[in-house]
Amino acid sequence: MQLTPEMRLTTQRQIILEELGKVTSHPTANEVYDMVRKRLPRIGLGTVYRNLELMSETGIILKLEVGGTQKRFDATIDPHYHIRCLSCGKVDDIEIPVMEDINKTAADISKYQVLGHHIEFSGICSECNDNAQAVN
Amino acid sequence: MQLTPEMRLTTQRQIILEELGKVTSHPTANEVYDMVRKRLPRIGLGTVYRNLELMSETGIILKLEVGGTQKRFDATIDPHYHIRCLSCGKVDDIEIPVMEDINKTAADISKYQVLGHHIEFSGICSECNDNAQAVN
DNA sequence: AAGATGAGTGGTAATTATTACTGATACACT
DNA sequence: AGTGTATCAGTAATAATTACCACTCATCTT
The missing domain is CATH 3.30.1490.190 (Ferric-uptake regulator, C-terminal dimerisarion domain)
Structure with a gap:
C-alpha cells in the first residue's frame, strides 16, 4: 500500500485497517467485512477481500494461512x-x-x-x- | 480404519492407501484421485475425499492443513x-x-x-x- | 474548470475445494 | 436366499474466494 505511489488510501482501506487493528482475534475476511460494514454499510465483500490481500502483499498486515477452511488476517506484523x-x-x-x-x-x-x-x-x-x- | 470393527477394508481404501504410500509428495485429494483412478477408473472423487478424511481421523494417515488452498495428505504419520x-x-x-x-x-x-x-x-x-x- | 485517465468500488457471476445426498452395490450374518 | 448396513459412484449443494464489469471518484492536464 505504500509500495506504489498510485495506490490510494481510500476510506474503505482506512476503515478496514482501523477495524483490523482494533482486534487481536485474527478475523477471517468475512468477520472483517462484518466489522467494517457497521461503519460503511455499502462496502462490498469483494472490496474487503481485495484490500486484505493487497495489504498483506505490501506487508502492512499479515495473512495467516493456518488450518481450517478460511484465511485469517492480523494487524500485528x-x-x-x-x-x-x-x-x-x-x-x-x-x-x-x-x-x-x-x-x-x-x-x-x-x-x-x-x-x-x-x-x-x-x-x-x-x-x-x-x-x-x-x-x- | 482399525478403530471400529464394522469398518471394512475395501478395494478402494486399500488402493488409496497404497498409492498414497508410494509417494512422498503430500498430494492433494485431487492428486490422490488421479493416482487412484489409473487403477480404479470408476472410483468417485467423493470416495477419495471420504476415505482420506476417515483415515486421517483414525490416524493411519496425516491430513496436512498447510498454507495454500487445498488440504494435503501424507502416509508418513x-x-x-x-x-x-x-x-x-x-x-x-x-x-x-x-x-x-x-x-x-x-x-x-x-x-x-x-x-x-x-x-x-x-x-x-x-x-x-x-x-x-x-x-x- | 472541463475533460481525460485510471485506480478503486459495489454488485454479481464464476470458480475452486469440499461436503452432502441418493439410489445402487456388496459384504456379513442369519 | 434374505435382511441389514457399510460403502460406493455420481451428482447436487455449499463455502470460500476470485474474477468481472459498469460506474464512481481522485488526480492530472490542458
Whole structure:
C-alpha cells in the first residue's frame, strides 16, 4: 500500500485497517467485512477481500494461512506464533520466543531458498474446555 | 480404519492407501484421485475425499492443513515438519528434529490445552529457483 | 474548470475445494 | 436366499474466494 505511489488510501482501506487493528482475534475476511460494514454499510465483500490481500502483499498486515477452511488476517506484523482451537477454530497469539535461527538450519539441510517459518500450535481453548466440562 | 470393527477394508481404501504410500509428495485429494483412478477408473472423487478424511481421523494417515488452498495428505504419520514452495505450492518434508518440549512450553504460557504443533517453512524450491534464473 | 485517465468500488457471476445426498452395490450374518 | 448396513459412484449443494464489469471518484492536464 505504500509500495506504489498510485495506490490510494481510500476510506474503505482506512476503515478496514482501523477495524483490523482494533482486534487481536485474527478475523477471517468475512468477520472483517462484518466489522467494517457497521461503519460503511455499502462496502462490498469483494472490496474487503481485495484490500486484505493487497495489504498483506505490501506487508502492512499479515495473512495467516493456518488450518481450517478460511484465511485469517492480523494487524500485528512482527513475527509471532499462533495457537488454534480445534473445537471452535479461533486463533490466538502465543508468546513463545521466535526462533530466528531455525531458518538457517532449514536452509542448510534443504534445497529450498528458505524465506520464513511459522509455528501453529493446536489444542482446545479454555472456553471450549469449560463447555465440554459442563456437558459431562 | 482399525478403530471400529464394522469398518471394512475395501478395494478402494486399500488402493488409496497404497498409492498414497508410494509417494512422498503430500498430494492433494485431487492428486490422490488421479493416482487412484489409473487403477480404479470408476472410483468417485467423493470416495477419495471420504476415505482420506476417515483415515486421517483414525490416524493411519496425516491430513496436512498447510498454507495454500487445498488440504494435503501424507502416509508418513510420525511427527515431522514441512516446507512449502511459495511459487509452485509443493510441500516437502524437512528433516529438522521435532521439538517435543515446546508443547509443554506452550501449555505453560497459554490457557489452551495444547495438543500438538506443526512448523511450516516457506521458501522457493530448487526447481522454481532454476526457472527464475532461466528467465533472467 | 472541463475533460481525460485510471485506480478503486459495489454488485454479481464464476470458480475452486469440499461436503452432502441418493439410489445402487456388496459384504456379513442369519 | 434374505435382511441389514457399510460403502460406493455420481451428482447436487455449499463455502470460500476470485474474477468481472459498469460506474464512481481522485488526480492530472490542458
